Amino acid sequence: MRTDYLFTSESVSEGHPDKVSDQISDAIVDLFLSKDPEARVACETLTTTDRVVLAGEVRGKGMIDTEGNWEPGAFEEIANVVRNVVKDIGYEQTGFHWKNLKFENHLHPQSADIAQGVDSAGNKDEGAGDQGIMFGYASDETDDLMPATLDYSHKILHKMAADRHSGAAPFLEPDAKSQVTLRYRNGKPVAATAIVVSTQHAVDYCEPWQKDGKSGGDTAKYAELREYVKGAIASVIPAELLSDETVYHINPTGKFEIGGPDGDAGLTGRKIIVDTYGGAAPHGGGAFSGKDPTKVDRSAAYVTRYIAKNIVAAGLARMCTIQVSYAIGVSEPLSLYVDTSGTGTVPDEKIEAAIWAVAKARLGGLTPRGIRLGLGLNKPIYRRSAAYGHFGRTTEGDYFPWERTDLVDDLKAAIN
Structure with a gap:
């Protein structure tokens, strides 16, 4: 093992387009399991400007009958779950609004061939759903027994989201990313060398700019945003790891007003390293969200x-x-x-x-x-x-x- 090295992990917030998709897919899993603990769900979600699309295979009492038909009201219940997830995250923006988005449901009954292999029958135990x-x-890097770089990346964004929801940081919008680089010696983190946070923000909380005779951004508001983010970082990362040599990149592009699914399409299962160990351990390749x-x-x-x-x-x-x-x-x-x-x-x-x-x-x-x-x-x-x-x-x-x-x-x- 190397004794002195740098290592980096990243996280994304609940408002990141891929995470919006993951949360919708898992909300569908929860809906089916709440009605039938033996439900089968494989739900993929696409999010983009003013649109959410579901696709996949499902089976479960209370949602689909024994003939493979949707129960009355099931489609409406799914649509309500989708809109409530988007609302809970906080999207009420031009380009992505929980009330106005267009919703398509392409879920259909589970393949009989898959069901035959997975279900228990006679002396056959329940089989794995896939290879x-x-x-x-x-x-042992942290009390949570997780890689410190990922643990801190998650907690910075979790803190910012809590402040956004409570109103303590009303200038924050849902989409955000973080990245933490630590120096390790003898397997333990000893210093934070670089921290990156990019957060979607309210109008004018960006670096002042001028183009084609038009200007935007407010120096005081931009400074307020940066100081808030530095405070969020300091509330998470142990003080002994931060120093005058720590490099901060806070909204390094200068402006991040258009975000979420309006700024970039989202898909279920594209953040598997964020979901697991931040690159500190191998990953088998399969995503988690949307699966029973x-x-x-x-x-x-x-x-x-x-x-x-x-x-x-x-x-x-x-x-x-x-x-x-x-x-x-x-x-x-x-x-x-x-x-x-x-x-x-x-x-x-x-x-x-x-x-x-x-x-x-x-x-x-x-x-x-x-x-x-x-x-x-x-x-x-x-x-x-x-x-x-x-x-x-x-x-x-x-x-x-x-x-x-x-x-x-x-x-x-x-x-x-």
Whole structure:
């Protein structure tokens, strides 16, 4: 391992067009699960200027009948969910307004071929919803056992969004991005070298400009915005990491008034590194949002985070990466791999053996059914996960059951 290096992660706010799409898709998952815990949902969302489009495959009591037809009122209920998500985020702008946007629903019943492979029947257990590889990760860099660069990037934007919603920062608009670069020595962050925040803002809170005889921006308002953002950063990043040498790039283009889906189209699943570990760990490639928990892209990524976090919390390693793999329609994982990057207190193969034992005892195994029932994933808990990261959310209770550290004693016992 290198002993002295720079590392960077980024985050995007709830108003970023891709995150608007993720939140809509997960709100649809929550809607179906609220009516039927065994619902099947694969929902993709496109957002663009004054338009939201849904597509994908679904199945669930209370929404679709046994003949594959929509229940009365189901389309209207979906449309209301979509508009309420956009309203909650705060979009009431020319170009993207919750009340005025055009909505298209192209969801349709789930393929019978997929259902046959995934559903349990007779002696056949519930199978994985697709083939693929999934990763989980934890590190002792922060109290949340997350990479510090990503943890701080998320929390800066979360703080700004809270201030926007409360009215404490009325000049902020929903779309924003952050990026944090830290210097690491011996695996620990020692200094913040560069911080980037670009936030959509109210009219005139930009760098003064003049073009074709027209001018805009207000020097005092621009300074107010910059000082506010610096204060938000300072409220999140530990003071010992900030110094006179920290470089700040706050709205470096000078102006950011047009944002959200009006400024750039959004799609579900385009922010998978923001959703996971900020580049500090591998990613299997599958997105989470819009998928019910039978899809191992989601549930297996959650359970591997759960186990990796407990391994680090147990003191068995300072960092831990776990990989699992599945075949569509097959219940048992094909492989399990652990890498503690030389920080483990016991050999990685012993940790692998302990995982198999603990997962079987506590979850009923690493099958799709074992994961979702063991972690209680068949609940409408997903919209909240779709902005500011799926991991490291330790203060939000039942919405993030994979963040518990209740396997520590079991793992220690299995190792010994």
